[in-house]
Amino acid sequence: MVEVRLEGVTKRFGRVTAVNSVNLVFGDGEFTALLGPSGSGKSTILYLVAGIYKPSEGRIYFGDRDVTDLMPNERNIGLVFQNYALYPHMTVYDNIAFPLKLRRTPPEVIRDKVLEVAKFLHISELLDRYPAQLSGGQQQRVALARALVKEPEVLLLDEPLSNLDALLRIKIRSELKRIQKELGVTAIYVTHDQSEALAMADKVVVINRGVIQQEAPPDTIYNEPRNVFVASFIGSPPSNIFPATMDYTEEPCINLPGGTRHCVEEEYAGVLWRMKPSKVIVGFRPEHAEIVENPVDGRPVIVGEVYTVEPLGRENIVTVASEDIHLKVITPPEVRPEAGELVYVAVERGKLMLFDPQTEINLKYIAREWSQGG
Amino acid sequence: MGEGIGEGGPLVRGTMGIVIILALLLASLPIIMTYSTLVMTSFANTIVSSPWVKFRFTLENWRLFLEGKLAPTAGIVYTPEDILRFILNTGIVAGGVTLVVLAASVTSAYAFSRMNFFMRSGMMKLLILLHAFPGVALIVGVYAIYVFLNNYIPRDYSIYYSFIFVIIARASLEIPMAIWILKGFFDRVPWELEWATIVDGGSRLTALRTAVLPLVKPGIAAVAIFAFLAGWEDLIYVLVFLPPQEKTLATYIESQLGSGSLETTYLPVVAAAGTLYLIPTIIFFVVTQRLLLETMSGGLKG
Ligand SMILES: Nc1ncnc2c1ncn2[C@@H]1O[C@H](COP(=O)(O)OP(=O)(O)OP(=O)(O)O)[C@@H](O)[C@H]1O
Ligand SMILES: [Mg+2]
Numbered sequence: 153m154v155e156v157r158l159e160g161v162t163k164r165f166g167r168v169t170a171v172n173s174v175n176l177v178f179g180d181g182e183f184t185a186l187l188g189p190s191g192s193g194k195s196t197i198l199y200l201v202a203g204i205y206k207p208s209e210g211r212i213y214f215g216d217r218d219v220t221d222l223m224p225n226e227r228n229i230g231l232v233f234q235n236y237a238l239y240p241h242m243t244v245y246d247n248i249a250f251p252l253k254l255r256r257t258p259p260e261v262i263r264d265k266v267l268e269v270a271k272f273l274h275i276s277e278l279l280d281r282y283p284a285q286l287s288g289g290q291q292q293r294v295a296l297a298r299a300l301v302k303e304p305e306v307l308l309l310d311e312p313l314s315n316l317d318a319l320l321r322i323k324i325r326s327e328l329k330r331i332q333k334e335l336g337v338t339a340i341y342v343t344h345d346q347s348e349a350l351a352m353a354d355k356v357v358v359i360n361r362g363v364i365q366q367e368a369p370p371d372t373i374y375n376e377p378r379n380v381f382v383a384s385f386i387g388s389p390p391s392n393i394f395p396a397t398m399d400y401t402e403e404p405c406i407n408l409p410g411g412t413r414h415c416v417e418e419e420y421a422g423v424l425w426r427m428k429p430s431k432v433i434v435g436f437r438p439e440h441a442e443i444v445e446n447p448v449d450g451r452p453v454i455v456g457e458v459y460t461v462e463p464l465g466r467e468n469i470v471t472v473a474s475e476d477i478h479l480k481v482i483t484p485p486e487v488r489p490e491a492g493e494l495v496y497v498a499v500e501r502g503k504l505m506l507f508d509p510q511t512e513i514n515l516k517y518i519a520r521e522w523s524q525g526g
Numbered sequence: 527m528g529e530g531i532g533e534g535g536p537l538v539r540g541t542m543g544i545v546i547i548l549a550l551l552l553a554s555l556p557i558i559m560t561y562s563t564l565v566m567t568s569f570a571n572t573i574v575s576s577p578w579v580k581f582r583f584t585l586e587n588w589r590l591f592l593e594g595k596l597a598p599t600a601g602i603v604y605t606p607e608d609i610l611r612f613i614l615n616t617g618i619v620a621g622g623v624t625l626v627v628l629a630a631s632v633t634s635a636y637a638f639s640r641m642n643f644f645m646r647s648g649m650m651k652l653l654i655l656l657h658a659f660p661g662v663a664l665i666v667g668v669y670a671i672y673v674f675l676n677n678y679i680p681r682d683y684s685i686y687y688s689f690i691f692v693i694i695a696r697a698s699l700e701i702p703m704a705i706w707i708l709k710g711f712f713d714r715v716p717w718e719l720e721w722a723t724i725v726d727g728g729s730r731l732t733a734l735r736t737a738v739l740p741l742v743k744p745g746i747a748a749v750a751i752f753a754f755l756a757g758w759e760d761l762i763y764v765l766v767f768l769p770p771q772e773k774t775l776a777t778y779i780e781s782q783l784g785s786g787s788l789e790t791t792y793l794p795v796v797a798a799a800g801t802l803y804l805i806p807t808i809i810f811f812v813v814t815q816r817l818l819l820e821t822m823s824g825g826l827k828g
Contacts, residue, residue: 204721225727237718241740250736251726302726 153338154215154305155180156201161210163196163362170196172362173210178306181336183329185343185353189385193362194342195234198308201340203227214305225254227306230299230337234310236291238283244270244294245279251302269301272331289320296328300335307332307339313348325352346386350374358382380512383435383505389469391435394477395509398430406434406506409474410455412447420506423519432515433507438480440503443470443487447496452504454479454497458489472497561804567797591798607778613802616758616774620806622693623757624750627700631749634701635708636734640717650709653702661699662762668695672767685769692767693757700756704749711745712738751810758806775803 156178163171171193178184178201186194199205201212203224211220219227238247245266252262270276273293283291292312299307312328313321329352332339343349349356350370358365358373358381365385366378377383383391399405404424405415416424424432436452447453456474468488470481472495481497489495506515566574568588570581594606637643638650672691679687715738723733739746761776768774773781779799782791 199721202721202725204725224721224725225729229725231722231725233718233722235716235718237716237722239719239722239737239740250723254723254727254732298722298726 153180153336155213156306156338156340157213158197158200159211159213161197161200161207161212163193163200163205164208170362171200171207174359174362174364176357176364176367178338178340179355180338182354183332183339183341183352184355184357185341185349186357186359187343187346187349187385188359188365189344192344192359194344194359195310196362197359198231198310198340198342201306202229202231202308228302228304229306229308230302230304231308232292232295232299232310232312234312234314234342236283236295236312238291238294238298240283242282243279244275244281244283244286247283247294248279248297248301251298255302265301266297269297273297273300288316289324292316292324296331300331304337307335307337309339309341311342311344314343314345321348328352346388350386358385360385376514376516377435377505378514378517380433380435380507383507383514387437387439389438389480389482391437391505392441392479393433393435394479395431396434398424398428398432400425400428406432406452408434408452408454409477412453412455414452414504416504416506417502419519420515423515423522424506426522427508427515427518429509431509433509433512435505435507436499436503438469438482440500441479441481441497442500443472443481443483443489444496444498447498449498451498451501453499456495456497458491458493458495460491461488463488564797564804565801567794568801570794573793573797587792587794587798590792591795591802595795609778609799612773612775612778615768615772616776618689619693619696619760619764619774620754620757622689623697623700623760624753626693626697627704627753628746628750630697630701631704631708632739632746635705635712636738638705638709639712640720650706653705657702657706661696664699665762665766668763669766685772688768688772692760692763695767696757696760696763697753700753704753707749708742708745711742715741748814751814755806755810758803775799779803 158174158176161171161174161176162169174197176197186197188194196205200207203219203222203226207220211218213219214227224231239250242250248266248269249262252265257265266279267276270279273296275290275293275297278286278290278294283294286294295312296309309328313324316324325348341349341352350373353370355367356370356373357367360381366373366382368376368378373382373386377386377391380393384393394409396409397407399407399413403415404421405413408414444453447455454472454474456472456479459471459473459478461471462469463485466485468483468485470483470487470489472479472481474497479497507513508515508518563574566581569583569585571584571586572581574581592609594609638646672695675691676684676687719737719741720730720733723737724730728736759776760774761780764774764777765780768777779796782796782799
């Protein structure tokens with residue numbers, strides 16, 4: 153359909169900068185998730201694309217068309233609001249037909265289109281009801297139908313599933329993805345639920361305080377977070393993050409909490425030699441570590457004392473205290489150490505992440521930029 | 527709600543209910559009696575002094591009243607008053623006040639609710655303060671404006687001027703509260719509803735008309751009723767600004783009961799006037815009960 157491009161877009165509300173010089177491309181027909189904590193500027197970006205807000209700086213393009221100064225009604229977008237925003241005083245049929253009525257579409261055409269989209273979304277039998285008589289999932293589909301009936305080039309969805317129960321959410325999630333792919337519409341999906349973003353999106357954009365943190369496919373976001381924020385935001389429980397000092401006597405080695413040392417892998421060695429930071433920020437995912445009795449194989453190991461054990465059925469979350477740092481480790485159900493027990497936390501080979509303490513950027517990315525830069 | 531205080535709940539509430547109804551009846555008995563004697567007198571051949579008196583039903587008083595023959599015993603040199611004209615005047619003032627209040631308060635309440643402008647919250651507070659001023663206290667100032675503007679009005683138009691002035695002056699007293707009430711209703715309509723309309727291809731005005739106004743209808747109706755009653759019942763502004771021959775029901779009743787006229791006035795006829803004067807108030811109570819209970823049920827998540 154059309155590609156959506158934001159170039160240097162900034163949006164300020166008085167003294168608050170909700171979105172800060174954002175450059176983004178939402179690929180044609182792609183499903184992009186905008187992921188970030190509450191207040192990070194996700195809805196603002198969506199409303200900027202919709203034209204409800206005007207950017208304070210920067211331009212917005214739909215393909216080659218500069219839409220920055222166009223009103224929402226000149227942009228051909230479908231928007232599903234966080235609270236659905238169905239007209240309470242209109243029936244489902246009238247709600248869906250409304251955008252077409254505003255365009256002065258002939259009544260017979262309206263009828264056909266409404267019935268078609270209703271059938272597509274399995275809400276044909278609801279057309280005579282009022283929104284208040286619908287369940288959350290049904291309302292959501294009506295809102296989606298209203299957005300789709302005008303065949304928009306860009307579909308914008310603002311946390312449409314946030315108020316549904318977990319089961320319905322997972323069901324509608326796949327349905328939504330299917331519809332989007334079938335129509336081939338460019339979709340931007342706002343959520344603060346990372347599993348939703350990772351499961352549905354072709355590309356995930358992580359945003360914090362109005363600044364883009366990372367823009368990548370879901371597995372890259374998960375496996376190679378660009379900075380400390382992404383690492384600590386994604387995952388459940390999120391990554392363990394702690395500072396550590398470096399030692400460069402023979403090769404770059406990290407002094408891990410509890411007194412152990414780990415000499416870094418090849419991919420980090422080069423950049424560390426060049427930067428020689430005296431400290432780094434270390435991170436690893438709870439699911440990438442295990443509790444072992446003897447530290448033998450050259451894996452990075454941290455010595456600590458078991459602090460709490462949370463049994464979750466399928467797995468346990470063990471919190472280990474080492475010096476003043478608390479680390480979470482996901483263990484199989486049968487691994488259930490006693491609180492106070494001395495244990496070793498061994499991190500899978502290659503899963504230790506290192507971040508520059510100043511910029512908090514993953515050293516891997518810094519290394520990559522250098523090698524690209526020559 | 528204090529729902530279900532054990533099993534005794536409904537029973538306790540039942541007896542309490544009866545006690546409360548009895549107490550309310552007792553308290554309102556004097557008022558009920560006054561009004562019922564008024565209404566009954568208007569249909570009787572003599573003054574009804576208590577609701578239990580036997581009386582003969584007649585429409586004679588109403589006929590006399592509507593024909594303007596108010597003092598049937600007064601003798602020969604007597605010109606009937608133009609009662610229909612008075613009723614029309616009352617309607618014009620009440621209707622005019624309603625229209626002016628609605629036009630001013632719907633638009634400004636929308637602005638107060640939706641737009642950000644200089645001193646917005648300060649002005650909202652000022653409105654409450656304005657509402658606190660009694661209309662009588664302002665009348666000197668309002669009179670000064672009346673006289674000042676009157677210099678520029680050609681004589682032929684002076685009667686229109688009086689009506690328009692009374693309507694606008696009386697409406698101004700109602701507008702501050704009306705804005706407050708309506709702003710509350712507008713605030714409850716989510717922005718997203720308007721945006722949805724605009725995204726779907728409508729203008730801001732279309733959004734106001736199709737998405738917002740239907741949802742604040744109860745508020746508009748309430749404000750309209752309050753404004754209508756204010757105009758209908760107003761005494762002092764009409765008395766001061768309309769020429770003496772242009773009476774409304776309120777000023778007419780006042781003139782009948784006022785100094786000296788009581789001797790010649792046939793009270794059952796005035797009772798008919800009083801009953802007619804009451805009707806909008808009664809309708810108001812019947813209508814508002816439903817209206818105020820009517821809540822905006824959602825098509826919104828939650
Ligand atoms: N109309 C507005 N006026 C003033 N400030 C605003 C406005 N809209 C958003 N903001 C501010 O901009 C920032 C970003 O808000 P935004 O609604 O985009 O967050 P969000 O990521 O959608 O959050 P949530 O997940 O809670 O919906 C917040 O600090 C918010 O307070
Ligand atoms: Mg939001």
